[in-house]
Amino acid sequence: MAQADSRALVLGALAGAAGISLAIVYFRKVKASDGRVRNQRSFGDHTDGPLCLQTGQAEVLDRLGALIHCVSELKEEVKALKDALPHLQDNVRDQLRGRSAEDISARRASPLHRTPTRRKRSGVPTRSEGQSSEEAESEGGYITALTDSEEDESDDERKPQQEPVDELMALLQKADRLHSCNGPEKAQGLSILLERKEEFDQRCQYLWRLARAYADAHDFASDHLEKKSCAENGKKYGKEAISINPLCAEGHQWYAILCGMLSDYESVQNKIKNGYLFKDHLDKAIELKPEDPLSYYLLGRWCYAVSQCTWIERKIAATLFGEPPSATVQDALQNFLKAEEISPKYSKFNYVFLAKCYKDLGQRSVAQQMCDAASTISVVTKEDEEAQKELDSLVASL
Known part of the structure; x- marks a missing residue:
């Protein structure tokens, strides 16, 4: 109260x-x-008056x-x-x-x-007939108070039914925290999500995080077969996520990422097919969530890779799928710049690819500035380590 x-x-x-x-x-x-x-009545009423x-x-x-x-x-x-x-x-x-x-x-x-209850009179005769309005209102008031109390108790009984939703939110928050880590504990997100798979495997928010956890586990796996298995499973759950909710930007984003990862372990035909899937779902993710720098960075990587394809690779793609993918270095540059615009100093790798684009376009001085900017970002993650290796070779070629 x-x-x-x-x-x-x-x-x-x-x-x-x-x-x-x-x-x-x-x-x-x-x-x-x-x-x-x-006292003022006449004596004619004297007989009935006292009674x-x-x-x-x-x-x-x-x-x-x-x-x-x-x-x-x-x-x-x-x-x-x-x-x-x-x-x-x-x-x-x-x-x-x-x-x-x-x-x-x-x-x-x-x-x-x-709990309010009706008051019982002691030593006062009860009246079944001619009950006063004040007494009736008093009894009605007590009945109403008791009903309100019962309604409050029923509300309390309904609260435990909401616990599964709260448990899901706690699980997703824990998975997000582990994903944001930079050490080996990042891969632990997969195990905690798999423990609750039977409960939440029909929730889109759970499934795209499970796909992301497989991508994290892929990066920390040392065995080739284990990496391929992580990529396959992650792609499967990413597809399930977007089938449940086609308007989930993160579902499309991580499905595209897993398609790109799996292409490293597939044949040439499947590699090209996964490349098309990568581009289509990344475009959808940008359409649904246009202010996510990760999507622009990944699209820039795709455009740059396509721009570097050889004539033979383009011919194979045209033979298998009718039309080869097309993108230029300028397309890649615009996507990398967009990621930097949304989130300044987004990543070390983003600066490295900006430097590559400017170098290919003949702007070596600007490319050197991008290399200097990349050097200011410390190496923290495994991706930063790979970016530093490419940065060292790029600086040597300028």
Whole structure:
């Protein structure tokens, strides 16, 4: 119960007590006025007057007795509420901290946690007929309060049904944290996701992260067959993710990445096929999420690789698929610049490929500036190590 609700309850009880006191004063005035009227009546009513007067007084006294009894009970409840208010903050704090059920049940014995019940009169005759409107409203109020309490309990019973959603969010956040690591612990994301596969294998957000975890495991695998297996599994789950939600940008992005990884272990025909899949799904990822620098960086890599294809490779692609992929160094440069625009100093490799593009376009001075920018980024990840090797050979050729 909030502190504001408790104060409202106390004030309501006090207002009720004041109303009953006013009712008592009213009945006393009525009694006095009845006496004055009866004194002014003629002697013709002398026979019936005393009998009617006694009946009316008995009824008034009966009602006054009931009201006085209610006032005394209200005073007791108000006193109990006043005693409970100083400990309200402590009770709420203890409940929020989640104390044991025994402590909570002990606190519920205090007046603050009592469930409202109908008051029973002692020593006052009950009236099945002619029940006053005040008594009916009082009983209705207690029924309503009890119903509200039951509704609150039903809401609490429904809360555990939401736990699977909370567990999924916690799992995805943990997977994201492991993916952002730079050491071997990055590959641990795959094992924690696989442990909950049966529960969440129909969720797109889970599946594209599972595909990403396979890509991370691929980078840390040392065996050739293990790398190929990671790429195959990652591609499979990436495809499942976009089949469940075709509008998931990350699903398309990581499906494209796994297609590119798998092309290193496939035949020439499958390599070219995966290249087409890479481009199509990367374009879709950019369409759905145009401010992701990773997609532009990867598209720049694809454009640069296609621009370096030999005549024989283009001929094979045209024979197998009817139309060879086409891209220029200028296309690659624009994508690398876009990644840098969205996220300055995006990666060491992005600067290296910017330098390669400028070198191929004959702008060696700008290429040297890109090499200098790449040198300012420290080597942290395995990708940074590969970028540093290419940077060293590139600087030597300028």
